[in-house]
Structures are given as structure tokens and as C-alpha cells.
Amino acid sequence: MDATIGQVAKKAGVSKATVSRVLNDSKPVSKDTRLKVLEAIKELNFKPNPAARSLVSKKSRTIGVVVTDIANLFVSVLVKGIEEIAHSSGYNIFICNSHGSPEKEIDLLMMLKDKRVDGIIFLTSNLLKEHKSFFAISYLPAALVNVSCNQNRLIGIRIDNYRAAFDMTSYFLEKGYTRVGMIRGSLADQYTGRDRFVGYWDALDKHGIVYDEELVKTGSLETIDGYLATKLLLGKNAYPEALFVACDLMAFGAIKAIIDHGLRVPGDIEVAGFDDVPMASYYHPTLTTVRQPIEEMGRLASEKLIRLIEGDDIDRWEVVLPHKIIFRDSTAGKGRVEKPIV
Amino acid sequence: MDATIGQVAKKAGVSKATVSRVLNDSKPVSKDTRLKVLEAIKELNFKPNPAARSLVSKKSRTIGVVVTDIANLFVSVLVKGIEEIAHSSGYNIFICNSHGSPEKEIDLLMMLKDKRVDGIIFLTSNLLKEHKSFFAISYLPAALVNVSCNQNRLIGIRIDNYRAAFDMTSYFLEKGYTRVGMIRGSLADQYTGRDRFVGYWDALDKHGIVYDEELVKTGSLETIDGYLATKLLLGKNAYPEALFVACDLMAFGAIKAIIDHGLRVPGDIEVAGFDDVPMASYYHPTLTTVRQPIEEMGRLASEKLIRLIEGDDIDRWEVVLPHKIIFRDSTAGKGRVEKPIV
DNA sequence: TGACAGCGGGAAACCGGTTTCCTATAATTA
């Protein structure tokens, strides 16, 4: 069906080797022969068989991508960035959903290695020692998104989650609120989740507010988790004046819960999220949030990984991209009303 | 680095052919030899090289997936379904974003063919004759999502968009509203977009309402398009009592526009969407919408395509899955207030 | 006992490219 290099060679009256040289510019070929070969290629509509190429080059031109769940907005935007660069560099991407399970993650990493991918982009909120040793032993080029790792030859792409959470929380505190709550990610998250939580805590601390565990609940990053966690929070007798939520999806759930509880956002409780997914500016009320350059993170991970795969040198292994707080309606409250001094 | 079949053969004291037979159960092997081979495989941690296998089998175990934009919620949920089945059947998926451009779509289809994918899943709202002839000429197994095509040997997965739109619109009309508007998809969409629009029109017709082009605007399926289209609609002197929007994302934009305009949903205008993306039940107000079994559509496309690739017979080439209208707050209005008969 | 079928297993061809090694010719230098 498809033409082979042998047929092209015969048609052009040259050897397979010569056709290969024309295809890859791997050795000089005279103008005449080159033209004959190109002509034959065009006439037969010849496309080199990638499997045959892979076999000898030992490169699959495929990047494995392990993510928690492609249907999550953060993830799909990240993948879009990854795909854009990979595709334009001639790489396929091979996406796998781990559903956040560490065992599944390990399985997937090993499976990708068996499939001979050239490199891996790994999105996880929790980098375990099993993960680290996989990368150390396998020698597979890899880029980690969202976590930092001082291990040798591992690319890391993230934002300063600690700082972002610190600043977001400080905004509420400087508005005069003393009861600032948080819906945080799972306690198992040693990186993203932890950094955002510590940033929140440190901001309280710096502003002389004592951490109150009654004001903090945990959810697993889905909208429904934000909803349920906030419901719990509101069950207490004294609810927060402001709420910092560890991701936008949960923040939407939180706002829904507050409204269902008969309170207003931002009138009664101000809410801020994290990520700035596209929906944040169309939710009602629009959501104040920490903007991560998600697509850019994907592009950068892809680009650096491909450089690493192709043996170019990497100037910086760890990249911390800038974030930005985007203020919208969900925090457009008046701040604490000071008691007038008589 | 990685062990080869030759090394396994040597270690087990047999020929490569025998190892291959054990791996694939392609010819009987005595119990003794089989055990020796399995032992050697385990000891060397041997994993067959997929490129070498592909070369001889002429199968890449890869499915090309062409979608408009992976960051779109409908798309990412669909891809999740596709990935689930493909992965569990040992197939990779190779995702490409067309951004809705027909030229790009053709380019991607041809590129996938050159990459020797075993089959293609194609999500498009508009099946052009160039697409059809690609599938006809290339003989590549393919599954189309969202469009119907009477062409031979093409799998089609969709819902009855016409009926769904008809029913949704009828709901408003039967509530007594006479001014029911629509934000429809692009005029270029000959399938999904057209069916939903015709369903809307026919419902009006059946209820004796004359189609009013002032009440219909067009958008390109993104949230912002819904917002802008609705803004336009509200600019007119008499706005609709109810609005049927061709997809959820645009519906969110529409609701936002209505609220920004100083009106209430559903108090002043009722709104319904289409798709039932996860956010629909967490938007404020929660969104009435036509539920498509998106993930199931992905799974089914994947499953049928793999059957086709592997030569099993296909019982039904066209599958029309059931949809369901999910009623939520955005249509919880009282209906037209009848003038009391004195 | 001899002929033949059935079965396990090895050697080698093959898939379609790339790369090494080598040769013939042209160009350069002594």
C-alpha cells in the first residue's frame, strides 16, 4: 500500500542509502541525484515509516504525559500547552490519567518506559520517593510540573505557591478581616497543597492572627469537594469573613455553598480562588484568584523536555514562573467596618 | 540497555523464535521450555520493543484523535472517555487540536495517516467533502463524533441534537412564553449546530410562533461568545423571556451578560444550555441543560473503533445515544403570567 | 516393522528504514 524506500530507490535508479541521505541530509548528494530522488518521492507519495525509523534510531519521538485527570480544567489547559510545542517539534504525546493514585502513577511511569517514550512530563501534587527513584534509575528525561525537586537532571516548572498564598491571604488581612478561612487541598499533597497552606498560615502569623483550625477544611480539588467543605465550615456558629480556596474549581463550589446557605458573596463572605481557569471571569460573581500561566507552564515543560531529550543543554532546571492576583467581584467587599471611635 | 529477545533466547538456551512464541502464544511450546523462557524474561526484565513489533505487524497500536480544542470542557471529558478504553485495550492516543479550522483538520488527518495510526477519532461540527474523501481514499478506520455520515464503514456517535433542541424549546413554549430566543453555534456548522437550530425553529413552528430573527444570535461556542451574543440580544428594545443556548459554556456567558445587564435569571429571563458539563450544576444559578453522555460517547467511539481496527464486526455503524433534559434553577421561573379572565 | 502424521523448536528471511564500509571516479598536488 504505502511506498517504501526501496520502491523509491528503484524508481529513481539509486540505492536505498542514497534515498535515506536525501531524506535526512546526512551525507552530501549531487544535485542531479537529489532531484531524481525527490521526484520519485513525490510521485510515489512516499512517507518514511516511523516504526522502521524508531527501530534504528532508538527514539520514539513520543513524550509520555502523566496527569491526574484530563477532564480537570487546569490539566486540560496545561496539556494544551504541552501539545502545542510537542506537536510543532514533531513529537507525539501519550496522555495517561492517574486519577491521583500513587500506585497508578508508578504503574503508568513504568508502562511509559516500556513503551520507549523519549521523555516524560509528570503532573503530580505529591512527589514520592518511589517517583524520584523511578526517574533516577530509569534515566528517562523528565519534567515535573507543580512540584520542586532538587534531584539531578529533573526539570521543574511551577509558580511560587507559598508566596501567592501568602499574598492572597495578606490581602484579606490587610482589609481588616481577622476571621480568614481556607479550603485547602488534601493533606497528602506535600508540595502545591502544602505550600499554599503554609503561605496562608504564615500570612496569619505575620499579621498577628492566631491560626484557628475551625476555619480550615480540606477537599480534593473537585468542585464538589469545595462545596462540601464549605458546607461544613458554615455549620459552625461563627463563619469566616473571607475564604481563601486552594483552587478555582473548589472556589466555585464554595461560593455555591455560601449562597445556598443564604449568605452573599462578597457581601457576607469574600472568596478567592487559585489558578484562574477560564471560567473564573464568567462565574457569578466573577472570581478573584491567583493567575497561574498554565498554558505557558505546559509549553515550557514541553520545550525544556525536548531540549533535554535532544541533548541540548539546559540553562535552568528549575523555573519558577510569575503569578499574579486578579481581583474581581468575589472580593469586592468593603473590608472590616471599624467601630467609630467616640 | 534494555534487554532484547536475542539475549533472552541465549539465556534460556533457545532460539528467538521460541521466545516470540512464548510471548505471543502463537505456536505451542512445551511446558519446560516455556518456563525457562519466562524465567529468562523475568530475570532480564525484558519488554519487547514496540517499534520492532510495529515494523513487522504493520500496526502502531495508536489511535489519532482530532478535536477542536482539548481545553474545552466538552472535549476534555470526551477525551477522557476515549483514553480510558484505548488505554485499557493497549492503545496509545495521539491528540491533535484543530482549533476548528478545516484546513488544519485535513492537515492533521494526513499527518496522522503518515504516522501510521491504526485509526482515527474525529470530533468536528462540520463534516466537509474533503473529510469524507480523506476517509474514503485512505481506508483508515474512523469514528466520527457529533456528526452523522451515511458513508460506508464510518462509525458515527452522537445524540439526537434535533430532538433535544426541539424538546428544550418546547418546554419554554409550553410554559406560555412566546418570546423564546436562541444563541446558536456558528452558521458554518452543518451538523450539530444546524440540528439544534432546526429543532428550535420547528418547535416554534409547531407551537404556532413565528420565527423572529431578532431573537437569535450566533456565537462560536466559547463562553465569551455567549456573553457577547447575549449583550447584542439585550440591546434590542424587547428582550426574550427565555433563551436556549447551544452549549453550556456559552450559556454561562449568556447568564453573566443578563446579570450584568441588570436582569435576573430566571426571574426576568430563563436560560437553558446544552451538554451538561460538570460546572452546570455549580454555576449560580444552576443551569438547566440537555445532558449528553459525553464520556460514554468517548468510550463508545474508542471501543467501536478498536473493534473495527481489529477486524471484529460492527453491529451498528451509527449510534444515537439517549439525551436527557436536566432541570435546574436557571429555568425555575413561573412561566407566562396569564391575564386573569374577568 | 515401516510409513506417516503431529509436534516442538531452530535457522533464516523479512519488515523498512539508517549507517558503516568500501569502491570508482574526479579533482588536486607533487
Next chain:
DNA sequence: TAATTATAGGAAACCGGTTTCCCGCTGTCA
């Protein structure tokens, strides 16, 4: 003019599997 050096391009090995073809052994039947 002879010797040397570049250069284009061919033959064949190779990548790592699968598959065909064939052979030797055992068991069965006449």
C-alpha cells in the same frame, strides 16, 4: 604524468522483533 585525496553512491549489515520453512523426534496405525 603519477600519486594522492575528496567525493558520490552502492552493497550489506544492522535495529529487534515475527513468521515461514524445514527438520528431527515420537506416537499411531496398517
